[in-house]
Structures are given as structure tokens and as C-alpha cells.
Amino acid sequence: MQDLPWTSYARWLRERHGAPVRRVAVDAGFGCPHRADGRGPGGCTFCAGGAVSVAGAAAQPRFRGDLEAVRRQLARALERVPGTTALLLFFQAFSGTNAPVEELARIYDATLDLAPFVALDVATRPDCFDARKAELLGSYRARGLDVWVELGLQSSDDRTLRRLHRGHTASDFARAARTAKAAGLGLGVHVILGLPGEGLTEIRETARFLGAAGVDGVKIHNLHVVRGSPLEREMLAGEVTAPGPERQLDDTIAFLEGLDPRVLVMRLVTETPPGRLLAPRRAPGKTAFTRMLDTEMRRRGTRQGRCSSPTLLDPAPRIA
Numbered sequence: 301m302q303d304l305p306w307t308s309y310a311r312w313l314r315e316r317h318g319a320p321v322r323r324v325a326v327d328a329g330f331g332c333p334h335r336a337d338g339r340g341p342g343g344c345t346f347c348a349g350g351a352v353s354v355a356g357a358a359a360q361p362r363f364r365g366d367l368e369a370v371r372r373q374l375a376r377a378l379e380r381v382p383g384t385t386a387l388l389l390f391f392q393a394f395s396g397t398n399a400p401v402e403e404l405a406r407i408y409d410a411t412l413d414l415a416p417f418v419a420l421d422v423a424t425r426p427d428c429f430d431a432r433k434a435e436l437l438g439s440y441r442a443r444g445l446d447v448w449v450e451l452g453l454q455s456s457d458d459r460t461l462r463r464l465h466r467g468h469t470a471s472d473f474a475r476a477a478r479t480a481k482a483a484g485l486g487l488g489v490h491v492i493l494g495l496p497g498e499g500l501t502e503i504r505e506t507a508r509f510l511g512a513a514g515v516d517g518v519k520i521h522n523l524h525v526v527r528g529s530p531l532e533r534e535m536l537a538g539e540v541t542a543p544g545p546e547r548q549l550d551d552t553i554a555f556l557e558g559l560d561p562r563v564l565v566m567r568l569v570t571e572t573p574p575g576r577l578l579a580p581r582r583a584p585g586k587t588a589f590t591r592m593l594d595t596e597m598r599r600r601g602t603r604q605g606r607c608s609s610p611t612l613l614d615p616a617p618r619i620a
């Protein structure tokens with residue numbers, strides 16, 4: 301297999317588990333506290349609720365703990381998975397830790413019993429994650445599972461976070477990151493490139509910040525303006541634009557060059573259904589953008605970590 305100019309999470313997973321690994325995403329109805337509790341005007345400005353959901357689930361204002369819904373989603377997903385594939389259980393939708401610890405344990409336990417998973421991954425907000433929740437997640441490692449938590453950050457710049465109405469700061473993220481690492485969890489993070497008010501300097505700084513925070517993996521999103529999000533109004537008022545493919549390429553390369561080479565790249569591009577996407581007008585899909593990026597990084601003779609700290613020379617991923 302040809303070497304890539306970035307550290308591929310998919311390849312790492314395959315080597316670690318000796319088989320292709322399929323993520324099975326479920327929505328247990330945890331909802332998002334940031335949309336429900338009034339800390340932001342309807343949540344983050346780039347979010348239209350369902351845009352981050354799975355299986356077409358709508359925004360859930362309160363925890364439902366809907367195990368039956370999880371069972372149905374899982375059964376549908378498993379129909380399409382070949383028997384030779386290792387399974388990763390992913391609580392993807394909204395904030396997967398948005399419930400009391402006892403309720404989380406009930407849902408995680410029951411779902412993990414439904415199939416022979418090799419890994420558990422839970423996506424959430426930095427301010428919806430604490431030591432007790434980290435300890436609960438860490439306890440699943442005793443079953444032989446890889447356990448990850450994915451925290452939304454988007455940018456390390458507090459001015460940008462305020463503008464996005466994220467409702468937390470970069471320090472809040474760093475605190476949650478330390479909590480995750482102390483519990484032995486793999487730590488993934490979501491960032492968005494091409495945010496309003498940000499250029500290559502801010503993008504490189506976010507990459508540097510992630511290396512210093514000890515993250516193990518990153519999901520890179522490029523800014524999409526989604527129908528029904530607060531950002532739609534800003535775009536119609538002429539206050540924001542979403543970068544096209546050329547700037548997306550420059551932004552992604554700058555980010556990867558500043559990123560510790562040990563950080564696994566879990567995704568490279570945002571994919572929004574065409575009916576919901578307002579901007580950019582030209583949005584290459586995952587396969588097309590991955591090919592463009594690989595070609596352009598080779599042409600420039602660059603790779604992940606080229607501009608990261610010179611002390612970080614070990615290219616091996618640091619998750620145990």
C-alpha cells in the first residue's frame with residue numbers, strides 16, 4: 301500500500317485489529333445540552349441540528365435513553381457489514397455523554413452486548429465530559445476494547461469560539477483533554493478549517509495546540525454553510541463565505557504541516573447532503589478531495605508534521 305503524506309487512522313485501525321474496521325454509528329437520543337439549555341442562540345452557528353445526526357434522526361432536546369431505537373439502528377447497520385469486518389461502536393449524534401453516569405452505563409452496556417465490538421467511540425462536547433464519565437468510559441478497556449472520546453473544539457482561538465457561539469473556551473477543551481488522557485482514553489478532536497475570521501496563521505496555531513494537548517486523532521471539517529443553521533443568515537447578510545476547493549486545499553495542507561505526525565487523521569473533509577448544502581457551491585466529496593490532497597502534497601514535497609515542533613520526531617501514533 302502506498303505511503304500517504306499524512307498518518308491515516310483507517311490504516312492504523314486495520315493494522316491494529318488485523319481486519320478492516322467498520323464504524324457503526326448509533327443515536328441513543330442523548331441530545332445536545334448546548335441546543336437545549338439556552339447558553340447559545342440555538343447552538344453553534346454552523347449547526348442545523350440534524351446535520352450532525354445519524355440515520356436522519358432529528359434534534360433531541362432531552363435524553364431519551366432509547367435502547368429500542370439503538371437496537372433497530374444497529375440491526376439495520378449490521379445487515380450491510382461483511383462478517384470479516386471488525387466493529388467499532390460509535391455514539392456519534394449530538395453529545396454522547398449528555399446523561400447521568402448511571403444512564404450512560406445502562407445504554408453503553410446494553411449496546412455493547414448487542415455485537416462483538418472491538419472498540420467504543422463516544423463524541424461529545426468538552427463541557428459535557430467530566431472525571432466520572434471518563435472513568436466509566438475507561439472501565440470498558442477492561443473488556444479488551446479500544447475506547448475513544450471525541451471532543452468538538454473547532455478552533456483553538458477563543459475569539460473564533462465566541463463568534464461560533466460554541467459556549468466553551470480552548471482552556472475548557474484542554475481540561476477535558478487532560479481528563480480523557482488520565483482515564484486512558486484515546487482522544488479525538490473535531491476542527492473546522494475556513495472559519496470566519498481565520499486564515500493560515502490561526503489554522504497552524506490550532507494544529508500546534510492539538511499537538512500540545514496530546515490528542516491522538518483529528519477529524520478535519522471544512523466549513524459548510526448548512527440550510528437552517530444560524531450561519532445561513534450570516535451568509536445571506538454577506539458576513540461570511542465558505543471557502544471553495546482551492547482554499548480548502550491550502551488550509552488542509554497548512555493544518556497537516558503544523559500537526560504532530562503522531563496524530564491520526566480520522567477524516568479530511570465535510571460531507572453534507574446536496575439538498576442541505578448552501579455553500580461552498582463546489583464541494584469535492586471525500587474520494588475526490590483525498591486524491592487532490594495527496595497529489596498536491598506530493599507536488600509540494602510536504603507531509604504531516606513538516607512544520608510541527610522539532611522535538612516531536614517519533615512518527616508512531618502515541619495511543620497504546
Ligand code: SF4
Pocket residue numbers: 332333334335342343344347348349352394395425452
Ligand atoms: S455542533 Fe454539536 S455542540 Fe454545537 S449545537 Fe450542534 S450538536 Fe450541539
